[in-house]
Amino acid sequence: MPEHKVETKNLNLFYSDFHALKEINFKADKNTVTAFIGPSGCGKSTLLRVFNRMNDLIVGVKMEGKVYVDDKNIYKKNVVVDELRKKIGMVFQKPNPFPKSIFENVAYGLRVNGENNKEFIADKVETSLKKAALWDEVKDKLKKSAFELSGGQQQRLCIARTLAIEPSIVLMDEPASALDPMSTAKIEELIYELKENYTIIIVTHNMQQAARVSDFTAFFYLGELVEWDTTKTIFTNPKESKTQNYITGRFG
Amino acid sequence: MINKRIQQTLAFGAFRIVSFLVVAILFIILGFIVVRGFSVISWEFLTSMPEDGMKKGGILPAIVGTMCLIAGSMIFAFPIGVLSGIYINEYLTDNWLKRFMRTMTNNLAGVPSIVFGLFGMALFVNTLKFGDSIIAGSLTLGLMVLPVIIRTTEEALKSVDDSVRLGSYSLGASKLQTIHRVVLPIAYPNIITGLILSISRVSGETAPILFTVAAYFLPKLPNSIFDQVMALPYHLYVITTSGTNIEETRPMAYGTALVLIAIVLFVNLLANALRRYFGKKVKMN
Amino acid sequence: MKKFRKQIEKFVEGILFTSSTVTSLTVIFIIIFLFKEGVGLFNSKPVEKSYTIAINPNNPINTISSEHLKEIFNQQITNWKDLGGNNDSIMLFTLEDAASLFTEEELGPDFEYLPQKINEYILSTPGVIAYFSDSYIPVDFGGKKIPVSKISVGEFLSGKEWYPTSSPVAEFGVLPLILGTLWVSIGAILLALPIGLITAIYLSEVSGQRFRNILKPVIELLAGIPSVVYGFFGLVVLVPFIQKTFNLAVGETALAGSIILGIMALPTIITISEDALRTTPQSLKEASLALGATRLQTLVRVIVPYSRSGIIAACILGIGRAVGETMAVLMVTGNASVIPHSFLQPVRTIPATIAAELGEAPFGGVHFKALFALGIILFIMTMGFNFMVELTKAKKYK
Ligand SMILES: Nc1ncnc2c1ncn2[C@@H]1O[C@H](COP(=O)(O)OP(=O)(O)OP(=O)(O)O)[C@@H](O)[C@H]1O
Numbered sequence A: 001m002p003e004h005k006v007e008t009k010n011l012n013l014f015y016s017d018f019h020a021l022k023e024i025n026f027k028a029d030k031n032t033v034t035a036f037i038g039p040s041g042c043g044k045s046t047l048l049r050v051f052n053r054m055n056d057l058i059v060g061v062k063m064e065g066k067v068y069v070d071d072k073n074i075y076k077k078n079v080v081v082d083e084l085r086k087k088i089g090m091v092f093q094k095p096n097p098f099p100k101s102i103f104e105n106v107a108y109g110l111r112v113n114g115e116n117n118k119e120f121i122a123d124k125v126e127t128s129l130k131k132a133a134l135w136d137e138v139k140d141k142l143k144k145s146a147f148e149l150s151g152g153q154q155q156r157l158c159i160a161r162t163l164a165i166e167p168s169i170v171l172m173d174e175p176a177s178a179l180d181p182m183s184t185a186k187i188e189e190l191i192y193e194l195k196e197n198y199t200i201i202i203v204t205h206n207m208q209q210a211a212r213v214s215d216f217t218a219f220f221y222l223g224e225l226v227e228w229d230t231t232k233t234i235f236t237n238p239k240e241s242k243t244q245n246y247i248t249g250r251f252g
Numbered sequence B: 001m002i003n004k005r006i007q008q009t010l011a012f013g014a015f016r017i018v019s020f021l022v023v024a025i026l027f028i029i030l031g032f033i034v035v036r037g038f039s040v041i042s043w044e045f046l047t048s049m050p051e052d053g054m055k056k057g058g059i060l061p062a063i064v065g066t067m068c069l070i071a072g073s074m075i076f077a078f079p080i081g082v083l084s085g086i087y088i089n090e091y092l093t094d095n096w097l098k099r100f101m102r103t104m105t106n107n108l109a110g111v112p113s114i115v116f117g118l119f120g121m122a123l124f125v126n127t128l129k130f131g132d133s134i135i136a137g138s139l140t141l142g143l144m145v146l147p148v149i150i151r152t153t154e155e156a157l158k159s160v161d162d163s164v165r166l167g168s169y170s171l172g173a174s175k176l177q178t179i180h181r182v183v184l185p186i187a188y189p190n191i192i193t194g195l196i197l198s199i200s201r202v203s204g205e206t207a208p209i210l211f212t213v214a215a216y217f218l219p220k221l222p223n224s225i226f227d228q229v230m231a232l233p234y235h236l237y238v239i240t241t242s243g244t245n246i247e248e249t250r251p252m253a254y255g256t257a258l259v260l261i262a263i264v265l266f267v268n269l270l271a272n273a274l275r276r277y278f279g280k281k282v283k284m285n
Numbered sequence C: 001m002k003k004f005r006k007q008i009e010k011f012v013e014g015i016l017f018t019s020s021t022v023t024s025l026t027v028i029f030i031i032i033f034l035f036k037e038g039v040g041l042f043n044s045k046p047v048e049k050s051y052t053i054a055i056n057p058n059n060p061i062n063t064i065s066s067e068h069l070k071e072i073f074n075q076q077i078t079n080w081k082d083l084g085g086n087n088d089s090i091m092l093f094t095l096e097d098a099a100s101l102f103t104e105e106e107l108g109p110d111f112e113y114l115p116q117k118i119n120e121y122i123l124s125t126p127g128v129i130a131y132f133s134d135s136y137i138p139v140d141f142g143g144k145k146i147p148v149s150k151i152s153v154g155e156f157l158s159g160k161e162w163y164p165t166s167s168p169v170a171e172f173g174v175l176p177l178i179l180g181t182l183w184v185s186i187g188a189i190l191l192a193l194p195i196g197l198i199t200a201i202y203l204s205e206v207s208g209q210r211f212r213n214i215l216k217p218v219i220e221l222l223a224g225i226p227s228v229v230y231g232f233f234g235l236v237v238l239v240p241f242i243q244k245t246f247n248l249a250v251g252e253t254a255l256a257g258s259i260i261l262g263i264m265a266l267p268t269i270i271t272i273s274e275d276a277l278r279t280t281p282q283s284l285k286e287a288s289l290a291l292g293a294t295r296l297q298t299l300v301r302v303i304v305p306y307s308r309s310g311i312i313a314a315c316i317l318g319i320g321r322a323v324g325e326t327m328a329v330l331m332v333t334g335n336a337s338v339i340p341h342s343f344l345q346p347v348r349t350i351p352a353t354i355a356a357e358l359g360e361a362p363f364g365g366v367h368f369k370a371l372f373a374l375g376i377i378l379f380i381m382t383m384g385f386n387f388m389v390e391l392t393k394a395k396k397y398k
């Protein structure tokens, strides 16, 4: 029986009065890639941000239901949010490196979590950059500002930054939407490799991308989880007509 | 790992204390002047002439003088400020002239008030031979608040959505008609706020009027714009520092300070109320 | 009809354009007038116009620097040999001495014979140095007139003494005033920056909407209180407090000025640094939190560095404001024109000097011009700060 890394039970979420997520029941297994698809505004990012409690930052958000990570309810009182977030990496739509050097960007997560050992940090920075397939491009300019990298490189830097703190789950919100096809291909390749060790959830508007990289696909519409199955099933034999319409481009 | 959270709790607690300190400073200053000044204020204090080396009597001429300076400077600066704001924001396209004018406005805003005093004295009092007079003081103060009015006008115009302008043009309206009938009506509440805030600034400034209008002791009301007048801020300055009898003029000083603060408070409240009122109105539309 | 409308449009545009030139013209006129009056200082002598300084014709000395003149009349130099002359003690003579040296008869009705007497006295006294009005120079004057050199820019900027009304030689050294201004202003920023920055941080990143709603009007009011009211408050509350706390002879000190100016600079610093902090993209904060950083770590390591240039701009602008502030400083700093050595001493700033002395300086005189020259220095200082602000704003993180 596969172990569930992430699970929601009857999850409802409100932005003040706006009902953004409705009765979501979702599971993601260990070492799988799940793609979230659906038209704009249907709640994909919102659900993604539920898993690392990023919505805590938004005033007026109310939640009902349960969310488990590694079978622990992450919205229980005694959960320490920054410990949780350390376990769950997140990559954003636009590359957003810190205004620091390339090295310091990757070292950041280690430093804020109390790591002071220089050698350990240097080691970790190198392996993370290697995992993110960026090492060869930046190894000679680690001290340079992260802003000197191209958009695609910046995004891989952000992935490396996430990997450095050894999360077990990586959330990606349209990680390639701001990138050119070459960089996109690199990121997709990377996702494929990372699957070995991580549980990945990726939001994407690109159907081919979802088909290429994911094992499971969840289709959302107006805050509801309409259909959720293996990617193969969703793209070849969806049960719901809404899903069918969406993936064939008839609406959304 | 626990200690980074303790650190945060401690730091945020300290931040909170510091922020409350800022609030406390305001209340200490206001409270002190209100408490000490309140007993001095009476109808008579506000409406009679100073007497007996300013130990007795009221501050009427200073109040009237300050009102004259507010009126004089606004009659001059408000139209010019609003018109330049319109020109800079609506007529100038993003070129060097626009940047130049913005820089000049910034520069003028950065000129210290005492330098305005020097300038006003050299230009209005001496060169144009207005003498120490309401007109010299008003012009000096007016030039000083010009940048405030220009900036608020510009901000107000910038906040008007471009689609409104395009909509008006597409109906065949000219530029002037668009500004006059569409843009200004939307922008004017904010422009008025700028006016009010510059009144607050003018009423309290001392350095620019030291050598252009302010009289030390002049127990009569002005007859023309070429007369000297007393003014509240200058009055407060002289009776606290250079009177012969500083102790005995203290009550009058508290009273004057309270009147000055009351003007500023009133003007600020008015600006806030207007902002809220118009803010609601815009939302309803 | 259409043509008419076009003309109106052109006309209105003309009026708008004219109005918009007023600010630029004002800046230009300010510069012109300041320089017209102020630069004249370097064309004047530090003695009163139409006064003469003369010595005995046999005295080998031909020129005396204004600094030495001052020391002579202050009786700090008492022998000509100190200036490289003969070993004669210096005898000061001013018109006030005439009354004690000569009898009324000798002087005659309406001081008719005074010029004669002065001449005689100068010729007969080897160590004399006389200072008197040109109108008392007799036709056959036998004394040696000492030319007084003009005030130089160097003397003005580096002079350590500001005695604009001392007689016969006034001293216009602005160093103590410049230093006084900088001390008070920098002291103010040192006090206001931590408080202002922390408040801005609290406001933008920590507190809820409710505290914001309280603090915003408070800041507006703090910015709205006239500087003379701050000065008054400082004078009646802060100054006595400082005097008692530090057990000083007078409470009017640089410290009092810095505290009051610091309070006055708070609104500027809070508003501008808060604006700067708010420019930090939400995604950057989230990225930091997503890596397990606490909010405090995110603040210190990401938000503050990101808004660095805005915070620096706030700081410079705060100093610029403080440098130009007049009334409050005038009222609480004690206005002693000495080079400051401690914050518990009275100091005098440039704006306070102008405000305090312009009223008494005779129009067009040296002192008057010197005050305009101070105005130039102040103007240049504040423009310098403005320029630095523009620079830091233009220079985003690289
Ligand atoms: N901070 C917020 N406050 C109020 N409403 C919000 C907020 N964030 C999102 N919403 C609303 O919640 C709904 C879901 O938003 P969400 O960002 O999850 O959509 P999405 O599926 O990620 O869309 P997209 O594909 O465009 O990124 C939208 O209707 C949006 O308007």
Ligand SMILES: [Mg+2]
Binding pocket: A044, A045, A046, A173
């Ligand atoms: Mg989204």
